[in-house]
Amino acid sequence: MKAATLVRGAVAAAVGLLALGGGASALSQTRACMDRAASAPRSQSTDFVAATARQSPAVVSIAISGAGNEWAGADNLQPWGRRAQGAGRGFASGFIFHRDGYILTSAHAVTGAQAISVAISDQRRFDAELVGIDRRTDVALLRIAASNLPVVALGRSSELCPGEWVAAMGAPFGFEHSVTAGVVSAHPRYMPGGNGVPLIQTDVALNPGNSGGPLLDERGNVVGMNSMIYSASGGYSGVSFSLPIDTAMRVADELRATGKVTRGHIGARTQALTPDLAPAFGLDAALGALVVRVDADSPAEMAGLRSGDVVLAVGEAAPMSYVEIQDRVASAGQGSRLSLRVWRNRALLTVQVGVAQSAPDIVPKLAARSNAREVRFGLELLERKGVLGISLQDPGLYVQAASGSAQRAGLRYGDAVIAVNDVRVARLADFDAAIQSIPRSDAVALLVMRGTNRSYIPIPPRTAKDAALAP
Template sequence: MPIKKLIVSSMMVAGLLGGSAPLMAAPQLALPDFTQLVENQGRAVVNIRTVQTVREVVRDVPEGMENDPFAEFFRRFAPPQLREYQAGGMGSGFILSADGYVLTNAHVIADADEMIITLNDKREFKAKVVGSDARTDVALLKIDAAGLPFVKLGKVDQLKVGEWVLAIGSPFGFDSTVTSGIVSAKGRHLPDESYVPFIQTDAAVNPGNSGGPLFNLKGEVVGINSQIYSRSGGFMGISFAIPVDVALDVAEQLKKNGKVSRSRIGVSIQDVSKELAASFGLQDAQGALITSVEKDGPAAKAGVRAGDVVLQVGGKAVDGSEDLPRLLGGVLPGSKVELGVWRGRALVKVALVTAEMQDEDPRTAERAYKGKQEGGQDEVGTTTGLALQAVAPALLQKLGVKFGLAVRGATGPALKAGMQQGDVIVGVGGEELQSARQLVQAIQAVKPGDALALRVLRDGAPLFVALKPEKKTR
């Protein structure tokens, strides 16, 4: 009853007060005003139209026979003819300096025969390509003009997640379109994009926005709008911008040399999982795990080996595998670099001299091994769920290893670890596999709950798998 009385009393008080008691207003949050920013910086944003001559070989059906039953016959045997036509593209960019240097995306001007840049005041100029870099998707253009408005440049390291940003560009050809949003994430790594720690935003970006600037509230460019994540082809709330510091480093090299030179050390790498970290004695899942070392490459000459985990490059931390190519890419070829490598449960310093990365994109490299299994049976490791067989000498030579065990089947712990039929085990931890007995001994030495790092070739590509053996049951 006391509770009911309290409710009634409260209702009576509310009735007596009626509408005379003022309600407490919720605090009003001031939204940013972008008008001054657009007025001051929008003049340095440009529209880019491209023209490309497309040539294709066609076999035409004689006129008037398009609907004839024999049209396909004539099409197949008609003499080939070369047809040419003009295809157009569009994008955005921004002026870096008063003398006409313009920054945009490499994919905006790729394969273009002609580029027309339209300024904010509607003046048009033909542009020349100073250089472009497909790995970062950055291109530097030059127009013959002077006294041009140019952007202010910001510092990406001062950009914060949640901060307001503004995009200006020409989506679908609509010049000087302004959209806003916030920084959704920083240092976002995308598949096959090892050299760019993208800025993720929810500022609307659509076809034609590519190459345009991303501004902070100070009116400074912090990124180049480059990509969107979409299932429809249009904007769905996720867009990515190249950090301006990355773009400027590329632009400086393009301006000076016409190309970008990057360092390589001759290794293949993968991420370090929690299980692999534990197996190597690492407290945290961090660094770049080396899965293979190129023969006679910089890393091999310095004594780096498979199973090493690179934690530092020149004193800078390698948090994940994607950081290693980016940090090395910022080093001039032929430079001496010190790596901090985790080996034998201790940090080891390794000094090496980097080599120059070749122009070809490693993503197009063919994988030689197709998972073929040969050789006699030699099953081991019954507590792992692995069914294994020795690999024939001819296939070992093809794979470039001295010994290997092919996976014929994977169940239990092996299946949970992600082992697949056709995988070839070629190493245990940082050691090369020399015999089946070596693998058995390594499995028997694993403590309950711990994982064993197995080095595996899958479709010819090396990777490490963390396998947790189970205790035998009788």
């Protein structure tokens, strides 16, 4: 009886320490935010005008060609990359963080793309190389063939406080260098099924095409990369999420060095233990990782872990939060062994588990730009002459299909081509004569009517390959 009492006392002390550790961590963040607010009172509103002017030269717009392969997140989570912007074409945002052409954007926006084109602030356009992706954090690393580029000024997302003003920059619906502002609603925020990846929750308006753009703090520094919204309807509802820049840059550095991100794993699927769940397992503190599934033939299964276990800590280190546990496992090397402090059936035990290596994300292959001369910029045109003066559509040239340069420029089925530069065209012969009169080293502007709207669409010089393309 006395021994059992001692055991219960030891367990209570251990759990109490865990509660103290988690509470101290949250309290320290709150105190840091309070101290900062007290030491730097602001009598004027935040100046996002100066911040935008300083950062915009390094913010890029991204055009994506291809059917795409976006993946769904948790229920009601909407990744805001390319969305319904014409068959095979979409938009995203990004920012340059290294002078030699390295750009960060969202992985969901470029996964499955056949071609990626980047427009920088001086209106030059480049074909982009996809260096690597990490689906877990939704980070993609691009590179363009340019040097001495402007770069963003980076801040520290760890210093971001709820209630602080922030602004998002990007290209929603393709409208370049758009700015929206709001406040930090919560930081960090962990989403169901998010694998312990911290997010910055804000009420900044994000729309399709904002994915990958920077989130700026009150001092005008980049503290996050815009990623998704939470919405039941599919439209913006006042809840947006960005990846902290500290996390994004750690992933970017690994992608730059090796082209991939590798992590340790033990084959146990977990979720954070919430205040509502903790009492069901006999715990007072909402700490640790609750095991919901153990993969067959995994290190976790071989070590005896099972559904319903709560991993309270890794090794003999100080008490850990759910995210700290995830990070310790992910950073462990393949073949190493971890000592897990596990809560099972209202008792503590220690489990030794081996570490395997998770398979890195494979970089999708982009379609190579053809060196062959394109016929009519990749346009398949139909000449409509009308029947006895009566036709469902006006006489003229209509796009039946678009590939290559035309598809990358955004032309699609049903567009009417009215003019080449300032020369009006109504027949195929007119079109061919007009483009043959233009040097291949010159850009071409096509006047296109889509519905009732007319606009000129630029086609890059036909001699450009893997180099800067004219706007």
